Amino acid sequence: MKRQRYTGKSYAKAVNIEDLERIAKKKLPNFVFEYVYGGSDDEHTLRHNRQVFDEYLFEPKTMTNVGVRDLHTQLLGNTYQMPLAIGPTGFNGMLTRDGDLKLAHAARELGIPFVLSSVSTTRMEDIVAIEGLTAWMQIYFYRDRDFVKSMIQRCARAGFEAIVITTDSAIYGNREWDVRNFRRPMKPSLPNLMHLLTKPGWIKDVLIPDGLPTFKNLDDLLPPDKRNAQGASQIIGPQLDPSLNWDDMAWLRELWPGKLILKGILSPAEAEQAAAYGIDALVLSNHGGRQLNHSLSPMDTLAEVKAAVGERCELYVDSGFRRGTDIIKALALGADAVWLGRATLYGLAAGGQPGVEHALRLIKKEMEATLGLLGHTQLAELEASCLRHRK
Ligand SMILES: Cc1cc2nc3c(=O)[nH]c(=O)nc-3n(C[C@H](O)[C@H](O)[C@H](O)COP(=O)(O)O)c2cc1C
16 A cells, blocks of 8 residues: 655545644654653543543434524623634744744634743743734633732733633643653654654754744743753643642732733632632543543533533633534534644644644535534524533
């Protein structure tokens, strides 16, 4: 059998996100692909995040006029082309040089928000500078509260519309691929080094220009001799602050005048509490199966959370979304938007900015078709009654 070659534009032939994942796997060194793909412990939640969509079946209406369908969406008072955002993922510069910038430009092209991670490899000011882009900034709570404070103040100065506080990372998840793949922090094991030699394209793109990318927004957290990938990776995990709790919300509100989003909530009771604190939006998330294994998927609690918070805060979801049908199911259960993690990362690894745009266009096309096949033309028409739960 002739071996498939993934040349420069192979991403363009991908017909779905799974194809992009396969191309990404071919292009990336093992340890980078597994960093992106992997989940925590034995990856039950990672698998559940995909399987949960099979529990919901559509009840379509036919014989309705669905000639013109519209995906435009209002999020936090602004209009976007579709109910998606590119969610925060750290270390994007490991997938391709300037990974954050390529993702952000693709988000701008497709008219959706981009969320920059605290552990990004691009300065936050360089993202905000992209004209026409809505940029939100994700922040981890570190033990060094002065640093967190200075980061939030920096976000305000830079002009971010919203900050996103990740709540599900009190302790760094147990990702066993990463443990196996490295001898020491960011020092790949011998088999991984050998495998790396089979990826000259990645070496040329990522390693040769500048070496391993560094965390451009964390300089003030890291001692000068740790401001490199190896040094930082030893510090970032232990710096996660396990004391983060609701008492911190008042402090946050005082510091941050803009929109405030919490990411990682899954329980209806906690969502209710967030609404009572005046949080603008929640991202129901299990961190793509990378934190608490055997955690619920957002799809398991979305309807209950919606019933608990009503219109008091917007509801976004992530974790496992790869298809237009997945997204339409979440919208029918009450989500206002879906954030993408690996779906756009696979596009990024497969084809840079055009690869991300391709991923977003594939999903957009699937959403439009699903909406129409369900018998609707507007997202507002989606209701839980479009779905039947198998159980
Ligand atoms: C490689 C990678 C890095 C991530 N880094 C962060 C991060 O820095 N901050 C954060 O809040 N979430 C992070 N996440 C979680 C994502 O924001 C999102 O919750 C998750 O990817 C959604 O699941 P999905 O990848 O199945 O779509 C990361 C996820 C991945 C795959």
